[in-house]
Amino acid sequence: MKHCESCSARKSGIFCNLNKESLNDVSHHKVMNHYKKGQTIFFQGNPPMGLYCVSSGKIKISRSGNDGKEAIIRIAGPGDVLGHRSLFSKEKYEATATVIEDSSICFIEKNYIYSTIQSDPSVALNVIEKLSRDMGIAEKKSAAMFQKNARERLADLFVEFSEDYGLKVGDLIKLDIRLSREEIASLIGSAHETVIRLISEFKEEGILVLEGKTILVKDLEKLRLFANYNDQ
Amino acid sequence: MKHCESCSARKSGIFCNLNKESLNDVSHHKVMNHYKKGQTIFFQGNPPMGLYCVSSGKIKISRSGNDGKEAIIRIAGPGDVLGHRSLFSKEKYEATATVIEDSSICFIEKNYIYSTIQSDPSVALNVIEKLSRDMGIAEKKSAAMFQKNARERLADLFVEFSEDYGLKVGDLIKLDIRLSREEIASLIGSAHETVIRLISEFKEEGILVLEGKTILVKDLEKLRLFANYNDQ
DNA sequence: TGCAAAAATTGATTTAAATCATAATTTCAA
DNA sequence: TTGAAATTATGATTTAAATCAATTTTTGCA
Numbered sequence: 001m002k003h004c005e006s007c008s009a010r011k012s013g014i015f016c017n018l019n020k021e022s023l024n025d026v027s028h029h030k031v032m033n034h035y036k037k038g039q040t041i042f043f044q045g046n047p048p049m050g051l052y053c054v055s056s057g058k059i060k061i062s063r064s065g066n067d068g069k070e071a072i073i074r075i076a077g078p079g080d081v082l083g084h085r086s087l088f089s090k091e092k093y094e095a096t097a098t099v100i101e102d103s104s105i106c107f108i109e110k111n112y113i114y115s116t117i118q119s120d121p122s123v124a125l126n127v128i129e130k131l132s133r134d135m136g137i138a139e140k141k142s143a144a145m146f147q148k149n150a151r152e153r154l155a156d157l158f159v160e161f162s163e164d165y166g167l168k169v170g171d172l173i174k175l176d177i178r179l180s181r182e183e184i185a186s187l188i189g190s191a192h193e194t195v196i197r198l199i200s201e202f203k204e205e206g207i208l209v210l211e212g213k214t215i216l217v218k219d220l221e222k223l224r225l226f227a228n229y230n231d232q
Numbered sequence: 233m234k235h236c237e238s239c240s241a242r243k244s245g246i247f248c249n250l251n252k253e254s255l256n257d258v259s260h261h262k263v264m265n266h267y268k269k270g271q272t273i274f275f276q277g278n279p280p281m282g283l284y285c286v287s288s289g290k291i292k293i294s295r296s297g298n299d300g301k302e303a304i305i306r307i308a309g310p311g312d313v314l315g316h317r318s319l320f321s322k323e324k325y326e327a328t329a330t331v332i333e334d335s336s337i338c339f340i341e342k343n344y345i346y347s348t349i350q351s352d353p354s355v356a357l358n359v360i361e362k363l364s365r366d367m368g369i370a371e372k373k374s375a376a377m378f379q380k381n382a383r384e385r386l387a388d389l390f391v392e393f394s395e396d397y398g399l400k401v402g403d404l405i406k407l408d409i410r411l412s413r414e415e416i417a418s419l420i421g422s423a424h425e426t427v428i429r430l431i432s433e434f435k436e437e438g439i440l441v442l443e444g445k446t447i448l449v450k451d452l453e454k455l456r457l458f459a460n461y462n463d464q
Numbered sequence: 465t466g467c468a469a470a471a472a473t474t475g476a477t478t479t480a481a482a483t484c485a486t487a488a489t490t491t492c493a494a
Numbered sequence: 495t496t497g498a499a500a501t502t503a504t505g506a507t508t509t510a511a512a513t514c515a516a517t518t519t520t521t522g523c524a
Binding site: 412413414424425428429432445 | 500501502503504
């Protein structure tokens with residue numbers, strides 16, 4: 001069994017301030033599961049029984065509309081917590097979590113989470129801080145859907161990906177995340193054909209380089225400019 | 233000085249579980265201010281010094297895009313807390329809070345908030361629950377911007393207003409909130425002309441009744457249908 | 465390895481909603 | 495009370511992006 005103490009994802013999680021002893025306690029209350037690409041961790045509509053702590057891999061959190069159109073809320077990676085929102089608001093899951101890259105995810109039981117929050121103010125504060133940050137991101141995204149056009153939203157996403165999943169390859173930044181054009185479209189709220197067209201535009205303009213279907217960023221500054229300003 | 237114990241807004245706030253003694257303590261650490269319509273409580277970009285607790289009135293929380301286009305994140309009313317998100321995430325305000333109806337708002341200092349959260353787990357849990365609920369609302373809204381058209385989003389908004397600000401007037405529901413068409417447009421992410429056109433369509437279809445510029449809902453069920461209700 | 469299914473691409477067409485333009489109505493301060 | 499400014503309302507025009515359609519490429523599994 002992998003121990004929390006040695007989990008590379010711990011430093012950014014909600015248990016980051018715990019001492020060795022408390023962390024050991026958490027370790028004994030978690031169960032680690034391994035998921036293959038395509039598997040579902042939880043479904044929209046189900047009741048939460050605890051929370052999930054991502055050790056490795058990538059997961060998409062999505063909501064399906066009544067016409068079947070999927071909207072991807074966010075992508076979660078190592079150190080991220082899943083299902084906490086519904087757990088704490090005492091509602092059913094309002095989104096579905098699907099693994100997009102083989103993942104190792106720890107499950108921690110509801111009761112244990114609540115008792116830890118109540119007994120350790122630092123955990124409570126971490127949860128509050130995390131929720132607040134996520135809230136800011138959600139609000140920003142919601143405003144962007146209205147204030148920015150598809151090109152700006154896509155540039156936004158690629159800037160974000162460069163920061164979160166960017167690997168240096170020569171003077172390029174390789175985006176180490178495999179999403180279909182359809183999924184990218186669901187992230188920025190557009191049709192997949194639009195994403196394809198915009199990607200080839202960015203390629204024409206020397207901002208992106210394509211290597212098969214992986215995307216490499218050639219000119220991050222230009223991308224940032226496109227994401228932030230509205231001049232065309 | 234108005235005491236928290238007698239504040240009609242308390243029951244829904246983050247201090248709702250406090251005993252008389254603790255509540256008295258909160259009372260002595262707050263300052264109540266009165267704001268006139270149009271005044272600003274805090275500006276996007278400023279650093280938060282504490283949080284605001286709405287006793288009465290209504291406030292709009294908005295973000296301005298780089299082209300000056302305003303997006304209204306939400307409307308806050310009695311019992312709502314403002315500025316907590318930025319306070320807890322230790323970021324600058326990412327939105328501006330403007331009073332749209334004369335309001336009485338209590339300010340509570342940052343340090344006091346933090347010490348209360350750390351000493352009283354029930355307050356921490358209330359904050360966590362509130363943030364989680366708000367987060368769900370924000371995510372739902374963000375998905376709706378993509379999955380629903382302007383008509384559905386406007387119907388959504390009026391259903392929400394019926395629940396939050398609806399007053400029974402005969403067999404109609406009067407929406408007790410005064411927003412310009414422009415502000416309504418900024419709430420659903422559309423142009424104000426679109427809102428005007430949709431409102432008159434709804435009037436034609438016998439769903440809404442206009443009395444001057446106040447809106448009354450005549451057929452809430454039909455409105456719900458139009459909103460394409462998708463709650464869990 | 466081959467082949468069917470899925471995904472990506474490109475082009476043509478449509479459409480929802482933005483923008484532009486103008487007029488009517490309301491609001492509010494002098 | 496009145497007149498200018500703001501808001502609401504309607505119509506015409508434009509446009510960004512969706513949808514539809516057809517082809518090529520990639521993927522994964524039998």
